Amino acid sequence: MDETMTATLTATLTVAAPAARVFAVLADPTAHASIDGTGWVREPVDPAPLTEVGQIFRMDMYHADHPDGDYRVANRVQVLDPPRAIGWSPGDETADGELRFGGWTWRYDLVPLGLSRTEVTLTYDWSAVPPPVREEIRFPPFGPEHLSDSLGHLAKLAEG
Numbered sequence: 001m002d003e004t005m006t007a008t009l010t011a012t013l014t015v016a017a018p019a020a021r022v023f024a025v026l027a028d029p030t031a032h033a034s035i036d037g038t039g040w041v042r043e044p045v046d047p048a049p050l051t052e053v054g055q056i057f058r059m060d061m062y063h064a065d066h067p068d069g070d071y072r073v074a075n076r077v078q079v080l081d082p083p084r085a086i087g088w089s090p091g092d093e094t095a096d097g098e099l100r101f102g103g104w105t106w107r108y109d110l111v112p113l114g115l116s117r118t119e120v121t122l123t124y125d126w127s128a129v130p131p132p133v134r135e136e137i138r139f140p141p142f143g144p145e146h147l148s149d150s151l152g153h154l155a156k157l158a159e160g
Helices: 017-026 031-034 129-135 146-160
Strands: 008-015 041-044 058-061 070-081 083-092 099-101 105-113 117-125
Touching: 008 146, 017 031, 017 058, 017 083, 017 105, 017 117, 031 041, 031 058, 070 099, 070 105, 117 146
Parallel strands: none
Antiparallel strands: 008 117, 041 058, 058 070, 070 083, 083 099, 083 105, 105 117
């Protein structure tokens, strides 16, 4: 079996809002805790809007199974094509400031459906995670309902 075929989860939802509005919510790190379907995302350390590929934005997180409980991720913007696509790679930052990325990504693809609706596809991809990391972390670390929940939260924010 081709492992890359089983190393992604996707979910799609039509949102009753224009693509530009949906994109603006996704590009705003202060909205990410409200979008998150797991409850792990707490608050942005870097609240500035996402504006360029390569931009780093950090988020405070919490997960009961994480060795520290509370932790911080450093995300690197991989895709930024307003208002059609946005995505990032989560990682961490060592004490000396070195950024390390684990090989998984989040990506939102937006397809405008007229002036006031947008089809949003959320993809979680862990196909580039190296074997040593896969030995430490179970992938995916959540069920597929997380993506559907996240899209529902995004819809509420963008439609409101």
